[in-house]
Amino acid sequence: MRSIIPECSTRPRRATAGHAGRGLILAVVLGLGTAWARVAPAQGAVGAAARDSVARDSVRRDSAARSAVLATGDTVPRPPADTTPRATGTLRQGDVLQLKVYRDSEISGEYLIEANGNVQIPGLGVVRAAGLRPDEVTRALVEALRARGFNDPDLAIRPQIRVSVLGEVHAPLLYAIDPGLSLIQLLTMAGGPTELGDLRKVRVVRDGHVFVVDVQSALDGSPSGRIALYSNDVIYVPKKGGLTRQTTQFLVALIGATLSLVTTIIVIAKN
Numbered sequence: 001m002r003s004i005i006p007e008c009s010t011r012p013r014r015a016t017a018g019h020a021g022r023g024l025i026l027a028v029v030l031g032l033g034t035a036w037a038r039v040a041p042a043q044g045a046v047g048a049a050a051r052d053s054v055a056r057d058s059v060r061r062d063s064a065a066r067s068a069v070l071a072t073g074d075t076v077p078r079p080p081a082d083t084t085p086r087a088t089g090t091l092r093q094g095d096v097l098q099l100k101v102y103r104d105s106e107i108s109g110e111y112l113i114e115a116n117g118n119v120q121i122p123g124l125g126v127v128r129a130a131g132l133r134p135d136e137v138t139r140a141l142v143e144a145l146r147a148r149g150f151n152d153p154d155l156a157i158r159p160q161i162r163v164s165v166l167g168e169v170h171a172p173l174l175y176a177i178d179p180g181l182s183l184i185q186l187l188t189m190a191g192g193p194t195e196l197g198d199l200r201k202v203r204v205v206r207d208g209h210v211f212v213v214d215v216q217s218a219l220d221g222s223p224s225g226r227i228a229l230y231s232n233d234v235i236y237v238p239k240k241g242g243l244t245r246q247t248t249q250f251l252v253a254l255i256g257a258t259l260s261l262v263t264t265i266i267v268i269a270k271n
Helices: 004-067 134-147 183-189 215-219 245-270
Strands: 096-101 109-112 118-121 125-128 155-167 174-177 202-206 209-213 234-237
Touching: 096 134, 109 118, 125 134, 134 155, 155 183, 174 183, 183 202, 183 215, 183 234
Parallel strands: 155 234
Antiparallel strands: 096 109, 096 155, 118 125, 155 174, 202 209, 202 234
8 A cells, every 4th residue: 555655646646747738739829820810900090991091191192282382483393193103304402413524623513402493503593404405504594604704615414303312211311313213223223121121111202292112013013103302302111010030930930949948847847
């Protein structure tokens, strides 16, 4: 009888430890599943609400942009729904003029068209540029040089536009680019999107209005990435929402750490 009693008293203890370990594992797994079941629908609901909000805002802002008029009297440039690349056309505030005066390097340089539409050039004074074509500005500069004693002045100008690229790109900067460069080409100059960049919801901020452009579809053949760009445009690439690679890696690491902890507890309980 003495040899039987210890064996009977020992077996229930091992069974209890084993049951406790398995119960703890089951509780942890069920807890993770329950948490994920609560989080996933919430993320989906938030994402759907955000997409609906962006769509409504885009329509409203697009309508406002078409009816708005700038202080200078020029109509607001057509929104990114216009997929025709911009020709040089008339110059605007914020454009940059690269001026080259042959036989007089002191006047040559880069000059910004200011908010009032004028360009200030040392040695020439103030020259009107906004609203004029590049050839018209060239003639005005020639006349200004002749008025200051230059005989048969020879010059050339090269207009450029300045656009800011921000958000999830590899090289966010203020870029001076040639007119006619498309949005997708500009994003390529900025190094392309980062791993977290969402090309389906690229925002173009112009004259106080925000437009959402699906650049990802342009990579699939859509013309949406070939929008016209203007000086002072701001291009913003947002982060992706929902389940990303980083989120997945975090969840895998969390589950692995949890299982390691459970294994340690079982080993300790057995001993």
